[in-house]
Amino acid sequence: MTVFATVIGALNVGFLQTLKLFAVTLLGAIPLGLVISFGSMSRFSPLRYLTKLVVWVIRGTPLMLQLIIMFYIPGYFLPGGSPWPGGESGRFLASSIAFIINYSCYFSEIYRGGIQGIPVGQQEAGQVLGMTKRQIFFKVTLLQMIKRIIPPMSNEIITLVKDTSIARIIALQELIWAGYAFLKGSHGYSGLIWPLFFTGIYYLIFNGVLTLFFGWVERKLDYFR
Amino acid sequence: MSILEVQHIEKHFGATQVLTDISFSLEKGQALSIIGSSGSGKTTLLRCLNFLEKPNRGTIAVNGEVLFDAADPATQIEGEIRKKRLHFGLVFQNFNLFPQYTALQNVTLARELLAKERGGETREAIQEAGRALLAQMGLADRADHYPHQLSGGQQQRVAIARALALQPDILCFDEPTSALDPELTGEVLRVIRSLAEKRTTMIIVTHEMAFARDVADQVIFMDGGVIVEQGDPRQVIDHPREERTRRFLAHYAEK
Structure with a gap:
């Protein structure tokens, strides 16, 4: 096999791990963020303050630190040792949870802004028409909120694509790890610099696709104001 | 029996008294206009009737059934209030149409x-009724337009159709023309x-004095959260008894 084919093969494996972490984080953080945003808007003040405290801590500390704590610290305290399965699957699970918690806190603030930006008259109009709170949220508020949050969400999601590389700190074998391996020595090659640069192209293309996607969604929601 | 019986309604926001001892009744098929300067409590009164605000005192009865009694928590259960709201329709000053839906x-x-x-009505029947209402508002050809594609006057007429669709006993208007350009008030x-x-039973909060006089069967003038004068529109607007009413109406005469 040529060097190129070998490198691309290895990078693809790394990119797949990147893509998995990206997808799992979104699947978890998009709904969890909504729950957290409701907590931060709760009329029950202890819940509101608790939520705001959690969001402050998670947004106020590095994701890298959160990953290290998530992966290494439980093992020191739990009687059975580390709760994570051995090998790559354990690292992936720990990364997923840390990423979901971290990103849901950012998303929750975006949602809150989106919900609070909708005129209160929309809610009242639903109320006087005899709609339930649930109906008002799903039939009236939700789509208006989605339209408002698309630009900040696309920003955050594009950042997530690149942030997945931070999971390398607990040795998750994602894209940059795969590229860097050829510098250190792997697959019988060492001292190869170009695979590392090549990983950048993966990120660029993937984020290009996402940018096109969000542009499409924005156009789809252009029919109302 | 009156269709609406409001007794001794009081409302305060913190230390600010907004409504004091408001009582009035309305007969089926009649129109009631509420006039008064900004901050006189007119809008708050409408919001109380639609259960968007909770009065601190007083009762609201429709068709003899007490819907709200500030002294009786059993009349204030959240799930019940939703049903009670359906006795009333409300047309907002700012229309508040849902932007993502067509007219x-x-x-x-x-x-x-x-x-x-x-259960009950089919979707087709409701659609048909909706189109009929829009036609009644002169908007038959605007059914598939989104709110942002309509003028303010058209939007407000859609909002009226929306309120009528639920066949409320009493339709309330909160300054329905105040957010409109002057040339669009006429159509609304x-x-x-x-x-x-x-003979739609209506309560209309308005600044259009001539309109209030022509359309209403009864006029209430409010000032500082109390009903100062109420009665026949020609009497209240053309021959007010109270000094405060006279002063308020004089402002309009100057314009």
Whole structure:
């Protein structure tokens, strides 16, 4: 096999791990963020303050630190040792949870802004028409909120694509790890610099696709104001 | 028996007293106009009737049934209030149409949700009724337009159709023309006038004195959260008894 084919093969494996972490984080953080945003808007003040405290801590500390704590610290305290399965699957699970918690806190603030930006008259109009709170949220508020949050969400999601590389700190074998391996020595090659640069192209293309996607969604929601 | 009986309503926000001892009644098929300067409590009163605000004192009864009694928590259960709201319709100053729905969808949404819950009407029947209402508002050709594609006057007429779709006992208007350019108020007032001719029971908070006098069967003048004067429109607006009413109306005469 040529060097190129070998490198691309290895990078693809790394990119797949990147893509998995990206997808799992979104699947978890998009709904969890909504729950957290409701907590931060709760009329029950202890819940509101608790939520705001959690969001402050998670947004106020590095994701890298959160990953290290998530992966290494439980093992020191739990009687059975580390709760994570051995090998790559354990690292992936720990990364997923840390990423979901971290990103849901950012998303929750975006949602809150989106919900609070909708005129209160929309809610009242639903109320006087005899709609339930649930109906008002799903039939009236939700789509208006989605339209408002698309630009900040696309920003955050594009950042997530690149942030997945931070999971390398607990040795998750994602894209940059795969590229860097050829510098250190792997697959019988060492001292190869170009695979590392090549990983950048993966990120660029993937984020290009996402940018096109969000542009499409924005156009789809252009029919109302 | 009056269709609406409001007794001793009081409302304060913190230390600010907004409504004091408001009592009035309304007969079926009649139109009541509420006039008064900004901050006199007119809008708060309408919001109390629609259960958007909770009065601190007093009772609200429709068709003899006490819907709200500040002294009786049993009348204030959240799930029940939702049903009670359906006795009233409310047309807002700022229309508050749902921007992501067409004019027709705005009119039919709530009724379709109710039908889904309770059974009864088919979707087709509701759509047909919605189109008929829009036609009645002179908007038959605007059914598939989104709110942002409509003028303010057209939006407000859609909002009136939306409120009528649920067939409320009493239709409330909160300054329905105040957010409109002057040249667009006429089309909305004409629609309300036609509703009055059909003997729709209505409460209209308005700054349009001539309109209030022509359309209403009864006028209430409010100032500082109390009813200062109430009675026949020609009497209240043309020959007010109270000094405060006279002063308020003099401002309008100057304009």
